[in-house]
Amino acid sequence: xxxxxxxxxxxxxxxxxxxxxxxxxxxxxxxxxxxxxxxxxxxxxxxxxxxxxxxxxxxxxxxxxxxxxxxxxxxxxxxxxxxxxxxxxxxxxxxxxxxxxxxxxxxxxxxxxxxxxxxxxxxxxxxxxxxxxxxxxxxxxxxxxxxxxxxxxxxxxxxxxxxxxxxxxxxxxxxxxxxxxxxxxxxxxxxxxxxxxxxxxxxxxxxxxxxxxxxxxxxxxxxxxxxxxxxxxxxxxxxxxxxxxxxxxxxxxxxxxxxxxxxxxxxxxxxxxxxxxxxxxxxxxxxxxxxxxxxxxxxxxxxxxxxxxxxxxxxxxxxxxxxxxxxxxxxxxxxxxxxxxxxxxxxxxxxxxxxxxxxxxxxxxxxxxxxxxxxxxxxxxxxxxxxxxxxxxxxxxxxxxxxxxxxxxxxxxxxxxxxxxxxxxxxxxxxxxxxxxxxxxxxxxxxxxxxxxxxxxxxxxxxxxxxxxxxxxxxxxxxxxxxxxxxxxxxxxxxxxxxxxxxxxxxxxxxxxxxxxxxxxxxxxxxxxxxxxxxxxxxxxxxxxxxxxxxxxxxxxxxxxxxxxxxx
Numbered sequence: 001x002x003x004x005x006x007x008x009x010x011x012x013x014x015x016x017x018x019x020x021x022x023x024x025x026x027x028x029x030x031x032x033x034x035x036x037x038x039x040x041x042x043x044x045x046x047x048x049x050x051x052x053x054x055x056x057x058x059x060x061x062x063x064x065x066x067x068x069x070x071x072x073x074x075x076x077x078x079x080x081x082x083x084x085x086x087x088x089x090x091x092x093x094x095x096x097x098x099x100x101x102x103x104x105x106x107x108x109x110x111x112x113x114x115x116x117x118x119x120x121x122x123x124x125x126x127x128x129x130x131x132x133x134x135x136x137x138x139x140x141x142x143x144x145x146x147x148x149x150x151x152x153x154x155x156x157x158x159x160x161x162x163x164x165x166x167x168x169x170x171x172x173x174x175x176x177x178x179x180x181x182x183x184x185x186x187x188x189x190x191x192x193x194x195x196x197x198x199x200x201x202x203x204x205x206x207x208x209x210x211x212x213x214x215x216x217x218x219x220x221x222x223x224x225x226x227x228x229x230x231x232x233x234x235x236x237x238x239x240x241x242x243x244x245x246x247x248x249x250x251x252x253x254x255x256x257x258x259x260x261x262x263x264x265x266x267x268x269x270x271x272x273x274x275x276x277x278x279x280x281x282x283x284x285x286x287x288x289x290x291x292x293x294x295x296x297x298x299x300x301x302x303x304x305x306x307x308x309x310x311x312x313x314x315x316x317x318x319x320x321x322x323x324x325x326x327x328x329x330x331x332x333x334x335x336x337x338x339x340x341x342x343x344x345x346x347x348x349x350x351x352x353x354x355x356x357x358x359x360x361x362x363x364x365x366x367x368x369x370x371x372x373x374x375x376x377x378x379x380x381x382x383x384x385x386x387x388x389x390x391x392x393x394x395x396x397x398x399x400x401x402x403x404x405x406x407x408x409x410x411x412x413x414x415x416x417x418x419x420x421x422x423x424x425x426x427x428x429x430x431x432x433x434x435x436x437x438x439x440x441x442x443x444x445x446x447x448x449x450x451x452x453x454x455x456x457x458x459x460x461x462x463x464x465x466x467x468x469x470x471x472x473x474x475x476x477x478x479x480x481x482x483x484x485x486x487x488x489x490x491x492x493x494x495x496x497x498x499x500x501x502x503x504x505x506x507x508x509x510x511x512x513x514x515x516x517x518x519x520x521x522x523x524x525x526x527x528x529x530x531x532x533x534x535x536x537x538x539x540x541x542x543x544x545x546x547x548x549x550x551x552x553x554x555x556x557x558x559x560x561x562x563x564x565x566x567x568x
Contacts, residue, residue, distance in 0.1 A: 004154075004155065004355065004356070005352040005353075005355075005356075006352075007352045007353040007356060008352060008353060008355045008356030008359070009356060010356070011353055011356035011357050011360060012356045012359055012360050012363075015194055015357075015360035015363070015364070016172075016360075018190060019176075019187055019190050019191065019194075019364070019367075020175070022186070022187055022190055023175075023176055023179055023183045023186075023187040024179075026179070026182060026183050026186045026187070027179040027180075027182075027183050048181075048182065048185045048186075048284065048287065048288060048292075048296070049292065049296075050292045050293075050295035050296040050299060051189065051296070051299065052185045052186055052188070052189055052296070053185070053284050053285055053288065053292065053293065053295075053296025053297065053299075053300070054295075054296040054297070054298075054299030054300040054303065055185075055188050055189040055191075055192040055299075055300075056184065056185040056188035056189070056284045056368075056372070057281060057284055057296070057297065057300035058188075058192050058195075058300050058303050058304070058307075059188035059189075059191040059192045059195065059364070059365065059368035059369070059372070060188065060280065060281070060284070060368055060369050060372035060373070061281070061300075061369070062195060062307060062310075062311065062365050062369075063143050063146075063147065063365045063366055063368070063369035063370075066307070066311040066365070067150065067199075067311055067343050067362055067365060068146045068147075068149070068150050068340050068343055068344070069146065069340065070084070070085075070311045070312055070315070071311055071312060071314055071315035071318075071340075071342045071343035072315060072338075072339035072340040072341075072342050072343070073256065073312070073315065073339070074234075074308075074311075074312035074313065074314070074315025074316045074318075074319070074342065075315040075316065075318050075319045075322075075331075075339040075342040076252075076253065076256075076319075076339045077234075077239070077253045077256060077257055078231070078233065078234030078235060078236065078316055078319075079234060079235050079236065079237060079308065079312065079316065079567050080236060080237050080238070080239055080253075080257045081256075081257060081312060082237070082308040082312055082567075083237065083257065083262070083263075083267055084267075084270070084271070085304050085305070085307045085308050085311075085312075086304070086305060086308070086560055086563060086564075087263075087267050087268070087271050088271050088274075088275060088301070088304045089301040089302070089304045089305050089556050089560055090271075090301075090556075090557075090560065091268070091271035091272050091274075091275045091276065092275055092297050092298065092300055092301035092304065093298065093301060093553050093556060093557075094272060094276070095272070095275050095276040095282075095297060096293070096294040096297040096298050096301075096549075097294070097543055097545060097549075097553075098453075098454075098543055099276040099277075099282075099453070100282075100285055100290065100293050100294060100297065101290060101542040101543060102453050102536055102538065102542070103282065103285075103286055104286070104289075104290055104293065105536075105537075105542060106536055108286065109286055109287075109379075109383065110279055110283075110379055110380055110383050110384055111127070111131065111277060111278070111279045111282070111380070112124040112125070112127055112128035112131070112380060112383075112384035113383070113384060114449070114452075115127050115448070115452075115463070116384075117534070118452040118453075118458075118534055118535070118536060119448075119452065119459075119460035119463045119534065120460040120534075121388075122460070122464065123448075123460055123463045123464055123467075124384065125384075125385070125389075126464070126467070127445070127467070128380050128381075128384040128385055129385075130441065130467075131279060131380055132377060132380055132381060132385075134438065134441070135280065135373055135376060135377045135380075135410075136377060136410055136413055136414065137417065137423065138438060139280070139373050139438075140370065140373045140374065140377070140410060140411075140413075140414040141413075141414045141417045141418055141423060141425070142423075142425050143366060143369050143370055143373065144166060144169060144170060144366075144370060144414050144415070144418045145166075145417075145418045145421060145423075145425045146425065147165075147169055147362070147363075147365075147366035147370075148162055148165040148166045148169060148418065149162070150343065150344050150362060151165050151169075151359060151362060151363065151366075152165045153333070153341070153344040154344055154347055154348060154355070154359060157333070163419065166415055166418050166419065167415065169363070169366055169367060169370065170370065170411045170414065170415050172363075172367050173366075173367045173370030173371045173374065173411065174371075174374070174407065174408060174411050176367065176371040177370075177371040177372075177374040177375050177378075177407045177411075178404050178407060178408075180375070180400075181283065181284075181287070181375055184368075184371050184372055184375055185284060187368075187371075188368050188372075190364075191364035191365070191367065191368040192303075192364075192368075194357075194360050194361050194364040195310075195361045195364045195365050195368075196310065196361075197357065197361065198357045198358045198359075198360055198361020198362070198364075199309075199310030199311070199358070199361050200309070200310060201350070201354050201357055201358055201361075202310070202314055202343075202346060202347060202350065202354075202358045202361070203309055203310060203313050203314055203317075204220050205346065205349060205350050205351075205354065206223075206313065206314040206317035206318065206346045207220035207221070207223035207224050207227075207313075207317055208220050208223055209223070209317065209321060209326070209346070209349055210223035210224075210226060210227055210317050210320050210321060211223030211226065213320075213321055213324050213325075213326050214226045214230070214324065223317070224313075226320075227316060227317065227320050230320050230323070230324070231316070231319060231320050231323065234316050234319060234320075235316075235567055236567065236568075237564060237567045237568055238259050238260050238568060239253055239254050239257055239258070239259045240254075240259060241254065241258075241259055241261075241493070242254050242495060248496075248498060251495045251496065251497075252497065252498060254495065254505060255495060255497060255503055255505050255506070256505070256506070257505075257507070258505035258507055258508055261505070261507075261508060262505070262507040262508070262511075264511065265507050265508050265510060265511025265512070266439070266442075266506065266507030266508065266509070266510030266511045266514075267507055269442050269443055269446050269510050269511065269514050270439065270442060270507070270510070272446060272450075273438075273442045273445055273446040273449075274438075274442075276449070277445060277446060277449040279376045279379065279380055280372060280373055280376040283372075283375070283376055283379060284296070285297060291546060291549070294545065294549050295548070295549065295552070298549065298552040298553065298556065299552070301552075301556050302552070302555070302556055302559075305556065305559055305560060305563065311343075314342065314343055314346045315339075315342040315343065317346065318331065318342035318343075318345055318346055319342070327345045327346075330344070330345035330348060331345055347359070347362075370411075370414075373410075374407045374410050374411060375407065377406060377407070377410045378403040378404070378406040378407045378410070379403070381402075381403075381406045382399050382402050382403045382406060383399070386399070386402050387399060439474070439506060439510055440471055440474040440475065440478070441467075441470065441471055441474070442470075442510060442514075443470040443473065443474060443510055443513035443514035443517050444466050444467040444468070444469065444470020444471055444474075444513075444517050445467060445470065446514060447466050447470060447514055447517045447518050447521055448463045448466045448467055448470075448521070451466075451518070451521055451522070451525070452536075453536065453538075454538070455522075455525070456530075456531045456532055456535035456536075457525045457526070457528065457529070457530055457531065457532060457535075458521065458525045458532060458535070459524065459525045459527075459528040459532055460534070461524055461528075462520070462521040462522075462524035462525045462528075463521070465520060465521065465524055466517050466520065466521040469516070469517050469520050470513055470514070470517040473512070473513035473516055473517060474509060474510065474513045476513075477492075477504055477508075477509035477512055477513055478503075478504065478506065478509045481494070481504060481509075482494035482502040482503065482504060483502075487502050491512055492504045492505075492508050492509075492512070
């Protein structure tokens with residue numbers, strides 16, 4: 001395995017200079033025009049183009065979680081994990097057509113503001129505090145930890161260097177985030193270009209390595225074809241339900257991705273909650289007009305279809321290589337097989353120059369996500385807590401100043417939590433840590449949003465009960481249901497995990513938690529007025545789409561159908 005060379009360092013430094021210089025140029029232009037209001041800092045109001053919105057959505061979404069976590073799942077499970085990417089494309093269509101018009105018509109700038117406008121201040125405050133906790137302690141920290149871990153492993157794995165990488169990533173993201181959402185949005189365009197080019201280079205090398213290992217020469221296409229033949233089970237989107245004599249490996253896969261059942265359960269909740277009810281994501285579109293926002297979101301949906309090529313295929317390639325005697329040392333670093341090593345293991349074999357480009361791509365994904373998440377933390381705290389409860393007379397300048405302080409504070413907290421992995425992210429696997437960290441709350445949150453948008457009878461009392469019951473039901477199904485109700489019921493089948501503890505697949509738990517939360521919220525709301533006074537005004541005209549928008553939607557659906565037909 002070759003180490004970093006001079007061309008690698010040069011390429012990485014060039015990337016750093018380009019992103020920093022472009023970000024400073026955007027910031028300087030904004031400053032010269034005298035744009036310094038809070039809405040510009042937090043939302044880049046009216047200044048992001050459709051391509052900047054789409055690129056920023058992808059740059060903020062694709063991070064170490066995907067490069068390291070999803071690639072690791074590709075190693076373990078295969079293409080089935082691409083469901084998180086491909087169903088996201090449909091979720092983005094739903095968000096663009098039905099969610100965004102509701103937000104824009106009602107001048108919604110933050111998710112807590114949505115809850116206060118639709119329900120009451122109590123619901124808004126509870127959820128603002130919840131999102132701040134989730135974003136800092138789960139998302140920001142896990143992105144920083146996984147990113148630093150991946151980059152450090154390529155630099156030799158020195159614990160001291162690991163800490164320097166943590167600081168470098170946090171500072172780089174901090175500098176971009178302090179420029180505001182406009183700087184984040186436009187620098188994300190460069191970040192996505194670097195991410196895609198570097199990611200494709202890594203995938204190309206991974207497929208070439210497979211081709212060489214299997215005696216087919218240096219031919220990436222031959223490598224891909226050989227992977228299909230060598231490990232066909234890794235190219236199935238729908239995993240079969242384990243039978244009585246299923247291996248533990250197959251059971252573990254099903255617990256992660258429960259076949260066709262997940263498409264009737266948690267997969268939709270994960271995606272619609274993430275893309276439609278998440279400040280970190282919706283923030284990019286909330287400052288734009290409806291057509292710009294829709295086009296940007298749908299552009300992101302098209303890009304999501306290609307993401308598995310960059311973040312999952314290298315993991316599958318690593319599995320094929322490992323299965324055929326390659327990457328033994330790299331995948332067993334630390335004395336045991338660790339699937340999260342898959343992406344780093346492939347990166348280590350990149351030639352001079354390309355390694356620097358791929359590290360730049362990984363850094364771009366991490367920094368873009370950190371900056372975007374920090375801005376969302378700052379937006380929620382400043383607009384939904386500071387302005388409303390701490391300093392009600394805060395002016396525009398004061399709000400921007402507080403926003404910058406919160407960005408710095410959030411980064412500092414994430415550094416402290418990451419320094420010695422106080423949250424145990426490394427032990428649970430990055431992808432699982434983030435999915436489960438958010439998944440316990442997703443059913444209640446999504447039920448509260450979907451009913452609040454489209455059912456005028458939904459009450460504030462039902463929203464509070466919904467969030468609490470959604471969490472309680474998630475805990476029940478995930479931790480206690482098999483012991484209380486048995487391993488096989490009309491609602492679920494539980495399977496033993498690697499420790500012999502019976503578990504219900506997480507996405508099935510999420511689906512039933514959402515279903516029963518909806519029933520509870522509907523039952524409570526039926527006791528209120530037929531039309532809640534705080535319900536949103538909705539008309540059919542809001543949801544009409546332009547012909548160009550419809551063309552994007554049809555294109556996305558056709559491409560998605562082709563992918564599922566191929567890999568079903």
